[in-house]
Amino acid sequence: MTSSSTATKSPYTPSAPPLTHLENDPPLAYPTTQYNYTSAQPPPRGQYYHQHEPMFHPGTDPEIIRSFGMVDRDQNGFIDDNELQQALTSSSQKFSLRTIRLLIFLFKNLNQPSLKIGPQEFTALWSCLAQWRAIFEQFDKDRSGKINTIELRDALHSLGYAIPQSVLQVLISRYDNGNGHRIELNYDEFIECGMVVKGLTDKFKEKDPHYTGSAMLHYDQFLSLIIPFIVCD
Amino acid sequence: MTSSSTATKSPYTPSAPPLTHLENDPPLAYPTTQYNYTSAQPPPRGQYYHQHEPMFHPGTDPEIIRSFGMVDRDQNGFIDDNELQQALTSSSQKFSLRTIRLLIFLFKNLNQPSLKIGPQEFTALWSCLAQWRAIFEQFDKDRSGKINTIELRDALHSLGYAIPQSVLQVLISRYDNGNGHRIELNYDEFIECGMVVKGLTDKFKEKDPHYTGSAMLHYDQFLSLIIPFIVCD
Known part of the structure; x- marks a missing residue:
């Protein structure tokens, strides 16, 4: 559904939230190669696949799973406000911490006391942002x-x-x-x-x-x- | 009702919002001497007494009129967010611009499109802050x-x-x-x-x-x- 490689070519990706600043990171910062996020198969070593609940639902778009791994920089299985802000902010867009926290607040599990989201909530948030980006493009004629x-x-x-x-x-x-x-x-x-x-x-x-x-x-x-x-x- | 001279003696004034940072201003910054705010009589030169509506209601506490003159640094007859923030912020309390804007929003005239308040709204805001300060002290045992x-x-x-x-x-x-x-x-x-x-x-x-x-x-x-x-x- 989404493609970060497409996202980096244009300020307007058809569906994916941009992750442009991640492009410039050294290869070691990419958990993709460690966890094989590009595969729809469960990755062999991602700790939040094996040790923590909740996990991704079966059938989740592999690109979203891959994005989660890129955004979850400390690889603790949750996305916090700083990680999400880093992922969404680039030279052309600066998400305020207020907006980031609002996003997490709207999508987080009600049973989660702190402002962070796991894989399932991330999937919903990422899909929503993808839809809204497409709408934004459509009206930015x-x-x-x-x-x-x-x-x-x-x-x-x-x-x-x-x-x-x-x-x-x-x-x-x-x-x-x-x-x-x-x-x-x-x-x-x-x-x-x-x-x-x-x-x-x-x-x-x-x-x-x-x-x-x-x-x-x-x-x-x-x-x-x-x-x-x-x-x- | 309020007394800024009392306010400067203690971090807790019985009723008046603090104006501590104004203490250190040079005398010329005090519109008090120019406009005779300490008098209940209409001052001779304040432009917002003679040229602009609304004015203070008759019988308004002279200390509030005096405070208005001190807070209204550009003497245009209205208090804006920056002026109110300067007046309420001191070494011991730092009112955020968000709080200041909320205060002005809550007290401003509905017909006033921008975030600023005139003498009558200032009177209500100042009296409210004085009441709330007294309550704060009461519970800060x-x-x-x-x-x-x-x-x-x-x-x-x-x-x-x-x-x-x-x-x-x-x-x-x-x-x-x-x-x-x-x-x-x-x-x-x-x-x-x-x-x-x-x-x-x-x-x-x-x-x-x-x-x-x-x-x-x-x-x-x-x-x-x-x-x-x-x-x-």
């Missing part, structure tokens, strides 16, 4: 690496999130540098905005199981739902 | 300059906010430096946490006018209500 507010609205809509324009304006106001130019978002900013929308929407839907568009929230639920988004920095 | 989680819960409760312990744990998790010590909050961290609670609670109450403890929220309302808290950084 002039391939400038940026999308404007209208394109952001349409991109989120195509991902299933119908956000009022007034809400979007508030959401993107943080990217207004005050120079009077129209606000445009890079890919990392698109992910930052999008994950806030996705996270809040997913949480809201849990309280609106019949998709009525409204939900009755108790004060405690309301605080419990929102505060994790606010402290993700 | 050993005058260590810190309060623990239980004291935070009790302090918020005394301010009218009954927060579940589980929510508080999430809220203060950002102050856990991972060294295994019990989390304790400085005054500025107390204000940061408290203003999130106050802001969310006030917004929730708007949707629960009969104080039932629950509110029906439409998805758009839900997003509109929360996203400003998330982008305040």
Whole structure:
């Protein structure tokens, strides 16, 4: 499904999150050769295959397994915020630690007390980023690496999130540098905005199981739902 | 009600937010002497008294009017985030820009598009901080300059906010430096946490006018209500 070799040729990979900075590492930094991540077969030595749960589901895309091994630099079987930030940050995109933590918070196992993800959560996160990158490219018609507010609205809509324009304006106001130019978002900013929308929407839907568009929230639920988004920095 | 001269004598003023760093400014930096803020009479030259609305309400505590003049360094009649941060930050407390923006967001006039406050909103903010400082001192029984989680819960409760312990744990998790010590909050961290609670609670109450403890929220309302808290950084 994904290909890091394709990812390195263009700032826009069709589906894979970029791992460009890993290209420049010395060969020894590549766990690929150690663990044979390019094979769909279970690798012979990866400790999180043999000693730790959870493992990858059978049938997981080998490229995702390979990416996990590249991102999991300390090879402890979990991806933490620093590892994910290193993997997603390159010269052309700078994921803030806030965005990284939000990503991990949204995808981590609820039983996992700290901000880190294992193989199964990584698979979901990586697949989501791949889908969102494809959408970003689709709406970045002039391939400038940026999308404007209208394109952001349409991109989120195509991902299933119908956000009022007034809400979007508030959401993107943080990217207004005050120079009077129209606000445009890079890919990392698109992910930052999008994950806030996705996270809040997913949480809201849990309280609106019949998709009525409204939900009755108790004060405690309301605080419990929102505060994790606010402290993700 | 407040006294900045008292504020400078102790890290804990009974009611006034500290303005310690202003003490060391050269006399010319004090607009007090220019605008006669110590007098309850309208000052003779302050442009925001004569040219701009809104002005202070009649009967506003002269010390608050004086403080406004000290904080409003560029004397344009409004307090922006940088001015407020300078005023609240001292060697013993470092208000983050995030907290400062949250404070301004919570107190600014809804018709004011940018993050700044005029005299009337400043009066409300300053009075609130004075009240919260008094509460902080009350619960910092050993005058260590810190309060623990239980004291935070009790302090918020005394301010009218009954927060579940589980929510508080999430809220203060950002102050856990991972060294295994019990989390304790400085005054500025107390204000940061408290203003999130106050802001969310006030917004929730708007949707629960009969104080039932629950509110029906439409998805758009839900997003509109929360996203400003998330982008305040």
